[in-house]
Amino acid sequence: MLSKEKIARISELSRKSKSTGLSIEEAKEQSALRKEYLETFRATMRDTIESVKVIDPAGNDVTPLKVKQAKKGKFLN
Template sequence: MLSQDKINRINELSKKSKTIGLSIEEAKEQTKLRKEYLESFRSSMRNTIENVKVLDPQGNDVTPQKVKEAKNKKYLN
């Protein structure tokens, strides 16, 4: 998870870019922070999806095969 300081900085840079604009250094920092945020988000989402088990109303496991394979691959590595 991304630290709250970094999230706050992303928001500051976003507001500044909409009002007065960013310097070249700030634009590079914004790009770097956004990339880091997206990597963190994707990792978290992937982890959530890999730990999901889908059940139908009768209680049968209907988890998609792709999710099962990803989970098995994760635990084998």
């Protein structure tokens, strides 16, 4: 999870970019923060999807094979 301070800084730089523009250093900082945010988001989403178990109304496990394989691979590593 990205800290609240970093998320606030991303928002601050975005507002400044739209209003007055960013210096070269600020643009680099914004790019690095966005990259870190996306990496964190993707990792969290991947963990969420891999932890899902789908059950049909009859009570059968119908989790997609790809999710099951990803889950097994995660525990083997």
